[in-house]
Amino acid sequence: MPKLTIDGKEVEAGADLNLIQAAELAGVEIPHYCYHPGLTIVGNCRMCLVEIEKAPKLQIACNTRVAEGMVVHTKSDKAKTAQKAVLEFLLINHPIDCPICDQAGECKLQDYYMDYDQQPSRFPLAEKNHKGKAIDIGSGVMLDQERCILCARCTRFFDEVTKTSELAIFERGDHNRIDINPGQPVNNKYAGNVVDICPVGALTEKEFRFRMRVWYLHRTASVCGGCERGCAIDIHHHRGRIYRFKPRFNPGVNSYWMCDEGRHSFPALQNETRLTSPLVQAKDQLVMEPWGEAIRRAASIIADYKRQYGPNSIAAVVDAQSSNEEAFALKQLMKTAIGSDRIATLSWSPPGASGDDDLLIRANKNPNARGLAALAIPADGLDGLAAAVASGELKMLIAMRADLVRALGEEEFVRRFGALDYMLVLSADANETCQMANQVWPIAAYPEIDGSFTNFKGRVQRINAAFPPPGAALAGIEAIARLGHALDGVDRPSSANAVFASMAAAEPAFKGLSLAALGEHGADLAS
Amino acid sequence: MERILTRWLDIPDLRKLDVYAGNGGYKALRKALFEMKPEEIINEVKNSNLRGRGGAAFPTGVKWSFIPKDSKKPVYLCCNADESEPGTFANRYEIEFDPHCIIEGIAIACRAVGAHTAYTYLRGEFTVQKRILDAAIAEAYANNYLGKNILGSGFDLEVFTHRGAGAYICGEETGLLESLEGKRAYPRNRPPFPAIQGAFGCPTVVNNIETLSNVPHIINRGADWYKSIGPEKSPGPKLFCLSGHINKPGLYELPMGFPLKDLIYDVGGGILDGKALKGVIPGGSSFPIFTAEEAVKVNMDFDSVRAAGSLMGTAGVMVMHEDTCMVDALKTIAHFYHHESCGQCTPCREGCGWIEKLLIELEAGRGKMEDLKTLVDAATNMEGNTICVLADSLSMPVKSFVPKYRDEFEAHIKLGRCPFKTSSAQQAA
Numbered sequence: 001m002p003k004l005t006i007d008g009k010e011v012e013a014g015a016d017l018n019l020i021q022a023a024e025l026a027g028v029e030i031p032h033y034c035y036h037p038g039l040t041i042v043g044n045c046r047m048c049l050v051e052i053e054k055a056p057k058l059q060i061a062c063n064t065r066v067a068e069g070m071v072v073h074t075k076s077d078k079a080k081t082a083q084k085a086v087l088e089f090l091l092i093n094h095p096i097d098c099p100i101c102d103q104a105g106e107c108k109l110q111d112y113y114m115d116y117d118q119q120p121s122r123f124p125l126a127e128k129n130h131k132g133k134a135i136d137i138g139s140g141v142m143l144d145q146e147r148c149i150l151c152a153r154c155t156r157f158f159d160e161v162t163k164t165s166e167l168a169i170f171e172r173g174d175h176n177r178i179d180i181n182p183g184q185p186v187n188n189k190y191a192g193n194v195v196d197i198c199p200v201g202a203l204t205e206k207e208f209r210f211r212m213r214v215w216y217l218h219r220t221a222s223v224c225g226g227c228e229r230g231c232a233i234d235i236h237h238h239r240g241r242i243y244r245f246k247p248r249f250n251p252g253v254n255s256y257w258m259c260d261e262g263r264h265s266f267p268a269l270q271n272e273t274r275l276t277s278p279l280v281q282a283k284d285q286l287v288m289e290p291w292g293e294a295i296r297r298a299a300s301i302i303a304d305y306k307r308q309y310g311p312n313s314i315a316a317v318v319d320a321q322s323s324n325e326e327a328f329a330l331k332q333l334m335k336t337a338i339g340s341d342r343i344a345t346l347s348w349s350p351p352g353a354s355g356d357d358d359l360l361i362r363a364n365k366n367p368n369a370r371g372l373a374a375l376a377i378p379a380d381g382l383d384g385l386a387a388a389v390a391s392g393e394l395k396m397l398i399a400m401r402a403d404l405v406r407a408l409g410e411e412e413f414v415r416r417f418g419a420l421d422y423m424l425v426l427s428a429d430a431n432e433t434c435q436m437a438n439q440v441w442p443i444a445a446y447p448e449i450d451g452s453f454t455n456f457k458g459r460v461q462r463i464n465a466a467f468p469p470p471g472a473a474l475a476g477i478e479a480i481a482r483l484g485h486a487l488d489g490v491d492r493p494s495s496a497n498a499v500f501a502s503m504a505a506a507e508p509a510f511k512g513l514s515l516a517a518l519g520e521h522g523a524d525l526a527s
Numbered sequence: 528m529e530r531i532l533t534r535w536l537d538i539p540d541l542r543k544l545d546v547y548a549g550n551g552g553y554k555a556l557r558k559a560l561f562e563m564k565p566e567e568i569i570n571e572v573k574n575s576n577l578r579g580r581g582g583a584a585f586p587t588g589v590k591w592s593f594i595p596k597d598s599k600k601p602v603y604l605c606c607n608a609d610e611s612e613p614g615t616f617a618n619r620y621e622i623e624f625d626p627h628c629i630i631e632g633i634a635i636a637c638r639a640v641g642a643h644t645a646y647t648y649l650r651g652e653f654t655v656q657k658r659i660l661d662a663a664i665a666e667a668y669a670n671n672y673l674g675k676n677i678l679g680s681g682f683d684l685e686v687f688t689h690r691g692a693g694a695y696i697c698g699e700e701t702g703l704l705e706s707l708e709g710k711r712a713y714p715r716n717r718p719p720f721p722a723i724q725g726a727f728g729c730p731t732v733v734n735n736i737e738t739l740s741n742v743p744h745i746i747n748r749g750a751d752w753y754k755s756i757g758p759e760k761s762p763g764p765k766l767f768c769l770s771g772h773i774n775k776p777g778l779y780e781l782p783m784g785f786p787l788k789d790l791i792y793d794v795g796g797g798i799l800d801g802k803a804l805k806g807v808i809p810g811g812s813s814f815p816i817f818t819a820e821e822a823v824k825v826n827m828d829f830d831s832v833r834a835a836g837s838l839m840g841t842a843g844v845m846v847m848h849e850d851t852c853m854v855d856a857l858k859t860i861a862h863f864y865h866h867e868s869c870g871q872c873t874p875c876r877e878g879c880g881w882i883e884k885l886l887i888e889l890e891a892g893r894g895k896m897e898d899l900k901t902l903v904d905a906a907t908n909m910e911g912n913t914i915c916v917l918a919d920s921l922s923m924p925v926k927s928f929v930p931k932y933r934d935e936f937e938a939h940i941k942l943g944r945c946p947f948k949t950s951s952a953q954q955a956a
Binding site for chain 1: 694711713716865866867868869870871872873874876877878879880881884901908911912913914
């Protein structure tokens with residue numbers, strides 16, 4: 001590997017790296033706008049000009065490959081003058097409307113102005129060029145041409161990644177503007193990514209505009225639950241509410257991107273139907289009860305059925321929306337506390353949902369279908385359970401996140417499972433299955449729990465609790481641990497780390513893995 | 528001096544193939560096809576010290592030698608006829624009066640670099656010129672100077688003409704290639720250079736028309752003959768485009784190294800109305816201006832002009848006399864580059880407009896003293912910091928006009944108006 005010196009720091013970097021990447025290894029930031037590691041290099045912003053010894057003039061770091069013995073200065077007088085100059089040029093025709101701009105706080109013009117410029121403008125405000133503002137270009141993206149610095153990240157994204165080419169640069173010189181072709185709005189399932197990669201406030205998300213100042217947002221690393229791809233994301237939240245999902249780089253899963261379906265999937269996680277208290281069926285109505293009572297009630301019902309009809313009169317259905325830990329904890333509970341081997345997976349995607357595409361979107365809309373398979377929870381077990389209901393062997397069902405009524409349709413559900421005596425549903429939402437349940441336990445949605453999902457390629461990725469679940473809702477593994485304790489008096493682990501550790505010990509597919517060691521990119525299943 | 532590039536002045540109807548062929552035309556192509564190996568052609572051109580006439584003055588033979596010898600991809604030649612530099616009008620005459628010399632030059636160059644396809648990129652406004660060139664190409668095809676198995680040599684060559692849509696930037700060689708490929712003419716980052724990755728990702732040579740017109744003469748008469756014309760390092764016959772406040776503006780063929788003083792006062796018949804000379808831009812509007820004192824000492828070849836602090840560029844010599852308002856002249860130049868900047872790189876996109884706006888204010892008498900510093904700062908910050916040299920093309924005039932004619936700029940500020948206009952004219956403006 002070539003050895004080079006950047007700002008006096010010696011660094012060894014792969015020969016295919018450019019100077020921006022090599023500098024990062026050396027802990028040196030080279031400011032840049034147009035360069036994006038997921039796109040081709042155009043070198044138009046000129047923000048990354050650096051001084052290279054023996055080169056006659058400044059070079060752009062993004063288009064310069066590392067070379068043995070190269071000596072680079074990013075903070076020399078020449079480099080600093082160029083950085084200042086580029087910012088001065090960029091701001092000439094920029095509206096400087098930060099107070100009303102959604103990008104404020106995460107804007108590279110603001111950041112670099114503070115870091116590299118800090119000089120008063122020499123350009124009269126009245127002479128600025130004016131261009132289009134608040135243009136709805138389609139797919140939920142809004143365009144402000146005046147704020148645009150013409151770095152061409154968005155046009156390159158649509159040219160190179162989605163290959164839909166809806167955006168182009170029109171006109172010439174300082175009249176240049178990004179725009180759609182007349183009458184042809186942006187129309188692809190990945191449009192939100194251009195908002196992410198726009199370094200300034202030119203492209204903003206329609207849904208997010210004017211909702212929240214970005215400096216109030218906290219970020220929690222997680223995984224999108226929208227499909228079995230499991231794109232790495234950051235959840236941006238404030239006071240227990242999610243304001244947006246942003247893709248997080250994971251080379252083995254989603255690169256830098258995510259789809260719009262996943263991006264806009266969070267409102268369903270925090271709507272009016274979230275459950276906040278355990279419920280029990282009383283006179284055809286679900287009424288609230290405290291957790292203590294709810295656990296005791298379920299435990300005594302389970303004990304009764306076990307005694308009367310044997311352990312196999314009780315079954316569990318785990319939805320593929322559940323985390324690895326939830327699925328494993330329930331599987332263990334069935335085995336150790338109840339002694340039943342009846343367990344099945346529900347892996348259901350709504351009809352009419354998008355199918356597999358070439359980029360990220362998968363037809364299976366469950367983030368953990370592969371995880372459940374790795375835990376050997378039968379994917380085709382529902383038919384067996386229905387048969388056992390029909391024969392009268394199966395009396396009680398514990399449903400983990402599984403909305404069976406929605407998945408099967410009400411008629412089919414009643415036909416197959418209507419003869420059940422008792423149903424305990426663990427759910428984040430008051431869904432149709434809850435209406436049919438004898439008991440409903442409120443559990444946390446995935447942004448509210450620690451744990452992991454396994455994507456369809458077998459990559460196990462961490463999810464982290466961004467904030468606590470609403471009301472009295474508990475993490476699924478906590479509810480299972482409490483039920484287990486009520487059944488057999490054994491203390492079960494209720495932290496995700498501990499459940500994962502037992503899972504790694506018990507399940508061959510998870511052998512050698514630990515939740516803490518998954519890191520930001522996750523790890524592949526052992527088998 | 529013997530006319531070489533402007534033989535059409537001596538030979539009527541030289542544009543016709545039979546006249547061209549009857550006067551030694553396509554003899555050089557025969558020589559290149561049957562008597563010389565490609566390597567020998569390149570060496571002959573290298574030895575002639577022919578330098579590119581498009582403005583950058585890069586040695587042509589050296590450029591050709593950068594083309595990989597064993598390229599698995601096709602090699603292309605692009606003939607740059609996007610003649611757009613203000614004050615430059617040599618290529619259009621060459622196309623109109625001696626198109627077969629261009630075609631012969633193209634064919635020899637293609638033979639040298641192993642290209643079997645050549646594109647001629649003409650500026651959008653060259654409608655008539657394209658017709659003329661197309662007709663000449665058709666004649667050449669009909670007589671097997673182009674096409675398959677040229678003159679029985681086994682060498683194939685297809686030549687296409689393509690007209691731009693009226694953008695200066697398409698004359699920049701990589702902007703030209705992008706435009707040729709049907710894209711927006713955004714100049715490319717180098718490396719990779721066109722010799723490795725040019726048109727359609729293949730090795731490509733881009734040569735100016737005038738450069739290629741020299742090639743048949745070099746092949747016919749040899750590198751030593753060529754070097755005997757003008758200075759050895761910057762030799763050859765040169766077309767000068769003389770314009771501005773001059774009695775006899777026009778296109779003149781003169782040997783490289785010809786004194787600028789003689790070009791203006793002798794060949795050009797002196798300054799219009801017998802006025803005093805104020806300044807000369809020697810190479811098209813992109814380059815530093817010479818004051819009258821500097822101009823009369825300069826010889827017109829690449830190295831001498833460079834040594835004197837400017838560049839010979841396309842040899843578009845623009846003469847300005849004493850009544851010229853230099854602020855206005857620079858404003859006009861800035862307007863051009865502002866209009867023609869492609870807008871790809873930040874410094875050029877924003878800087879050209881900024882400079883024009885400053886000059887509009889200064890010329891109108893609304894400027895401030897600190898604007899002069901801002902003007903030079905903006906120009907300095909543009910220079911050398913962009914993908915192509917369009918930014919430099921405005922930076923260089925600004926950085927020469929302001930210091931050299933500073934008193935005029937200051938007079939505008941102090942008077943609050945242009946001193947070259949009467950107050951009524953100022954109001955009308």
